[in-house]
Amino acid sequence: MNAQTDLEQIIRQHGEELLRLAYTYVKNRQTAEDLVQDVFLKAFVKQTDFRGDSHYKTYLYRMVMNRCKDYLRSWHYRKTILMEPFQGASSGRPSSDLSEDNAVLGHQVLVLPIKYREVLVFYYYKELSMREIAELLNVPENTVKTRLQRGRKQLKLNLERGGYDARFFYQNEY
Template sequence: MKQLEKFIHEHGEELLRLAYTYVKNKQAAEDIVQDVLLKAFEKQASFRGESTYRTYLYRMTINRSYDYLRSWHYKNTIVSKKIQRLFGRSAEEDVLMQSENRQLAQSVLALPLKFREVIVFTYYLDYSSEEIGTLLNCSPTTVRTRLARGREKLKLVLKEDGFDGTIENRN
């Protein structure tokens, strides 16, 4: 049991943030991560080592998130709650978060998935185009194209909303 606790402690929080960026629902993200961590723990011995273990866990989380988004439950649930907490922040941290940061985060989460995921991996998780390409099963060029298009969409949305911050250009 101690080994399982260590496994969850090492990987749980970052996987929760990742799942949340896809499903935009804290409870669903927690369920996804729980499922991924249990399966990864059970199948630990069969890991082939073709990538880093972290990449393996991210890929499992992304796939499980896609499964959730395609599920009957998700498609028949009306999403009506506003984003109260972003990426597992505590209520105290959320209250202290500046309105511009909140607006930026909400605008990122409102982007189409293919743009949202590359922006999150690049800016929130500091992944390179090559690493993101591996995770998303696409080329680094496709990642950079999606990132550029996502930034442009984000700039337009933020400009319409009167956001006066800047979006850093990073490839």
């Protein structure tokens, strides 16, 4: 098995979910692909001397998360995003259609501040436990819980401001 096959195997195994995870941070598909490619190459190069205790998948999550945050902090991103048209959380018309509300809910998750968005994504989308999220983000478990609560609260508020159905929050408390 040569290097290309090794790399291809790693990408096949983890690429799909890492691309989607990166997108939840940067919300641009091309950028997500570039960042994930960068992460794979770094992870691949140093896989022989990797000594961290965390599971390899968690390790990749962490790399993607940090790489995305580095990108979002960069001036390149800040300049780019400022030139894009603004879309407020309350844009669009209210809907009574539940499936449409569902799509709006996903969009609203992605426009939350990163600190809330990432815990919601890891908890609901990636289905990690609070403990796993705490280790991944390197914060206390209580912090994760607080961010989850605040994230849900913010999400609910944004939906209500936009006139959308926020019934999810009355029915499903974690």
